[in-house]
Amino acid sequence: MTCTTLLKSTVALALALALAGLLTACGPRMDESRAESVPLQPNQRITLSEVVSSQLAPVNLADTDYLLLASEKRGLVLADMDGGEKLALDGGTVERFALQQLEENRWLVAVYDEDRGELQLRLLDVDPDSGEPQIRYLSAMATDAPQAAMCFSRQAGRTHLFAIDENGLGHEYVVHPREDAWQFTGIRPLYFGEQVSSCVVDDRHGKLLVAQPPLGIWRLNADAEMDEDREVFAAPAELAEEDFGGLWLDEASGNLWLTAGQKVLAFNLNNPAEGTRFSRQLAELEPVSAVIQRGQLLALEEESDVVQRFQVALPEPAAEMQAFRAPVEIPRVAASGQTVPVKSGGDAADDPAIWVNPVNPSASLILGTDKKSGLNVYDLNGALVEQFPVGRLNNVDLRPIQHGSFVAIAAATNRTDPGVSLFGITASGKVDYLGLRNLDMEDPYGLCVYRKGADLMAWVSDKDSDLQLLQIMPGDGDIDWQLEQRATLAVESQVEGCVVDDEKQKLFFGEEDVGIWRLDIAGFLNGEAQPQLIAPVDGIRLAADVEGMGLYHKGERSYLVVSSQGNNSYALFSRSGSEFIGHFKVDINLDRNIDGSSETDGLEVSSAAFGDQYPDGLLVVQDGRNRMPSQRQNFKLVSWSDIATTLELK
Known part of the structure; x- marks a missing residue:
């Protein structure tokens, strides 16, 4: 053998060995890929009798596993894992239901009964005498159209229920016990369009997910007091089918399961961008509902009597689930009252002020701006007393005054004809309009009034410029009132909310994206002081925008109250503003059918005793989203006693 021949043989052998090694290395991957492409065969078929179901869900009662199925012939059917029927409703046509575990051995079920045209609430639990499962009727509500999707939220x-009809009109309800029956309390409408097939709520992240073939799966905020922030969770290309739905949430693993054509898919709720975590085609089956129970996949075809069980390797719990920490819940205080909605639509209500009637506190007034129209005057029950359509009033504040005609003067920035509108309040509570005083400003925005001895002063901000210090000069009777500029305070960005501690002559103002500033007014006027940033925006105590401000005056128990608009909360600081005391949200009051508040612009607070309803004072906040039902904006009233109790104030 020549050297050349030997060399060729050696090279050939090396190539053969390399190729063999490569094939060996690729072998398992090819087998695995082939297995993924082979339709998944069931290892068990659970056969039921005359159920005709298109949805199933696993439930556990008294340590026993069951399957709950929607039935087009018998409403709901509960079956054991061998297909043995445990119970069923007495008729009714049900294609969809929602399920929420209230506590151990108690499940709340919402169904749409097509025969009766109503949403029904049922309780699935265990009979205390027999120990057997039972379904009990709770309540029902007629609907205008058949419901295509339902899901619960905590x-x-x-307990909140989302129900979306076949026309794509959704509604959010609070469902709750009320005397002998449960009640549906409407929160808001939601709009999707036709072909919604199913929905679930991810309570960990506070998200509502809605399947709408062929557009995709939407994700939006479940909390009605937040912006929807609607986004695409899964696009049609990721689903690879025009028909998809059957959403089911596995909270333990953090996976969203759904059906698409002949496939069952799973997505990571924490990171949908990573694509499908599970995708398998089922043999001779187009599932419309799929769930996980005890580590196995269960699937159901449309209008079927057979549940198929599959033994298959399931995705591990999403890695993010191990490190997931829910946001710290901000304490909640229920609203005590509310005003009637403002006249103008859209973002209109803005800032309130409180006039305390010194003779009869229960006859006190709330002044609130409609920034598209003028000033509204309300009583403490929220009823509208008077309206002043004098222009686009933004912020309003008031102070007592020694005057022949009036006991208090209110001032409001007017953006229609740039200036300040003045109002006088008589001892009897009558409000008089004193006219507009123009200012050399492009856009008068924030405003707060205070007293300096016998003088009545006001700080007014230009929306995109500085603050001006003005003196309000009284006139004879109700005319000839004047404004005289005394100083200018330069600021870096937009300021709206402000308040002055009259006794200490300290100005607090909010630079919306920065935080709370404090200014020694006397020192500033003497050229010896500049504003100090005492509470920066940090996303927790204060979340931009920093908006309305008020001072609760009660000796050592005095507080600065600030609207933290970015997280729909209200922050309490010490009177000096240097110490954070706590924060809270204004919540739903189901007993009085009042929603909470959110996206608050202006607020005002008083420590006066206003009677039995507000014995320790009153907080009034603008509500940017007026729900229960959805209406134009208004103002919410909150008892300071409830705030003090919730935050355990001394």
Whole structure:
């Protein structure tokens, strides 16, 4: 053998060995890929009798596993894992239901009964005498159209139900016990369009997910007091089918399961961008409902009597689930009252002020701006007393005054004809309009009034410029009132909310994206002081925008109250503003059918005793989203006693 021949043989052998090694290395991957492409065969078929079901869900009662199925012939059917029927409703046509575990051995079920045209609430639990499962009727509500999707949500200890009809109109309800029956309390409408097939709520992240073939799966905030922030969770290309749905949430693993054509898919709720975590085609089956129970996949075809069980390797719990920590829940205080909605639509209500009637505190007034129209005057029950359509009033504040005609003067920035509108309040509570005083400003925005001895002063901000210090000069009777500029305070960005501690002559103002500033007014006027940033925006105590401000005056128990608009909360600081005391949200009051508040612009607070309803004072906040039902904006009233109890104030 020549050297050349030997060399060729050696090279050939090396190539053969390399190729063999490569094939060996690729072998398992090819087998695995082939297995993924082979339709998944069931290892068990659970056969039922005359159920005709298109949805199933696993439930556990008294340590026993069951399957709950929607039935087009018998409403709901509960079966054991061998297909033995345990119970069923007395008729009714049900294609969809929602399920929520209230506590051990108690499940709340919402169904749409097509025969009766109503949403029904049922309780699935265990009979205390026999120990057997039972379904009990709770309540029902007629609907205008058949319901295509229903899902429950847990919010602040309450049960919320989302129901979306076949026209794509959705509604959110609070469902709750009321005397002998459960009640549906409407929160808001939601709009999707036709072809919604199913929905679930991810309570960990506070998200509602809605399947709408062929557009995709939407994700939006479940909390009605937040912006929807609607986004695409899964696009049609990721689902690879025009028909998809059957959403089911596995909270333990953090996976969203659904059906698409002949496939069952799973997505990571924490990171949908990673694509499908599970995708398998089922043999001779187009599932419309799929769930996981005890580590196995169960699937159901449309209008079927057979549940198929599959033994298959399931995705591990999402890695993010191990490190997931839910946001720290901000305490909640229920609203005590509310005003009637403002006249203008959209973002209109803005800032309130409180006039305390010194003779009869229960006859006190709330002044609130409609920034598209003028000033509204309300009583403490929230009823509208008077309206002043004098222009686009933004912020309002008031102080007592020694005057022949009036006991208090209110001032409001007017953006229609740039200036300040003045109002006088008589001892009897009558409000008089004193006219507009123009200012050399492009856009008068924030405003707060205070007293300096016998003088009545006001700080007014230009929306995109500085603050001006003005003196309000009284006129004879109700005319000839004037404004005189005394100083200018330069600021870096937009300021709206402000308040002055009259006794200490300290100005607090909010630079919306920065935080709370404090200014020694006397020192500033003497050229010896500049504003100090005492509470920066940190996303927790204060979340931009920093908006309305008020001072609760009660000796050592005095507080600065600030609207933290970015997280729909209200922050309490010490009177000096240097110490954070706590924060809270204004919540739903189901007993009085009042929603909470959110996206608050202006607020005001008083420590006056206003009678039995507000014995320790009153907080009034603008509500940017007026729900229960959805209406134009208004103002919410909150008892300071409830705030003090919730935050355990001394």
